[in-house]
Amino acid sequence: MTDMQGLRVMGIDPGLTRCGLSVVQAGHGRAVLPVAVGVVRTPHEIPLQERLLRLSVAVEEWMDDYSPEVVAIERVFERGNVSTVMNTAHAVGVLMLSAARRGIPVHQYTPSEAKKALTGNGRADKKQMTSMVTRILGLSEPPRPADAADALALAVCHCWRAPFIARTEHLAELSGRQNTRDLRSGQQ
Template sequence: MSVEGLRVMGIDPGLTRCGLSIVQAGRGRSVLPVVVGVAKTPVGAPLPQRLSQLSHDVSQWMDEYHPDVVAIERVFERGNVSTVMNTAHAVGVLMLAAAERGIEVYQYTPSEVKKSISGNGRADKKQMIAMVTRILALAEPPHPADAADAFALAICHCWRAPMIARQEAIAHRVAASAAKSK
């Protein structure tokens, strides 16, 4: 199944810095960069104000670039509970922005993204940035790391989308068959 032309928004969620990217799937495994950036919120501001700013920024991106799907990093325990909670709040706002626009959201763990991009689920930041730069044929590495991570998430989804579509088609056929036999 071809995903050529699929526009994917990659999001590396964070409350202070949130990596944002847009890529377009090409033929085969080629992926074309469209734009990359980072949404920032002021550290000292109240949480509701920061979430509102993040929602505004990501909504602008979605409205301007019209992604078909969003690929976002799945929140995982990092040891610091307040960091995890702030990231979880940010993810909720980001997913809501997509849902309000009818955009499907796919979540990937950091190790899934690393394995997809580099072949190594434990790749370090330097390896990931080098691979993203090479895959997208960028003149220079994306900066900061949050931007590179957002690109990596979008690339990961482009490469996994054909398998996901096949799995969803099979699940749909199985459900239809089960409903028919009742």
Template structure:
């Protein structure tokens, strides 16, 4: 049970479309959506300009919504090295913006998010969107898929935060016990 409310910024990183979301986690598995959107950058702009636009969007969301933590999709090789590199640049921009604010950053693989939200680590986009819509009690599915994925990341972290806190407390206790020897 999550006794402490938490505000999570979920990020589905991408350079052309970066899904952004804010969700509040509360006791139990209750998650309330606050905001969802997509930051877009035109592919015909120079990389530096695209990263600047993404950075500005991330900074605006962080300042406006004041999340406690950022949850983002871990970059992995998808077969197109250029896409991976561009996505990694975007992740760096998001991480830097969060780090400037002293926020914890948690990365989740797509299969971890799918497993947390649907119970199936191989769920497809339609299943994920349907579950995000249902879990958050939304009237309509979030569009585009990047927005739904950003919400899924926020939900995943809200549900995992209590366990992560227990693990951190146990590690701290063990470290203090070891230091007292």
């Protein structure tokens, strides 16, 4: 399995009212070290495009300060309040753009993928997740608010999933080469 030791991951729980941001560093084996965590808020009284600009400026500052090598962000689903879902989806666009402008790869995880990775249960509740994040990262107290804890959970999720993703991509590449050879021999 590919060793991810030292990999610096930014976890993002996307949102416009509150956006959770975190940075962690993969340690040896399943160890993960906390680097930073915080929440960016934008006021709902200002126009939508201004809120997106403020979020963009904030996340780019984080990227400049912590130089993450990869971004793990929660995938948005169509559930709950329509206007909130759309605002979150607009925010995701802006957050992904910030990563793309720096050439940082982005991985999306569903809430249940993150829950499964951290607790083994895709339906774990917020309390279980916060408790696991606190334990894994060796924090002295649970991260607050929930958006901060979620951002850390996504980053930890990526640290643990990354070796498998890398192996799958490697196998896909090998299989691609194999196909290329097969086609060539077929043509000869």
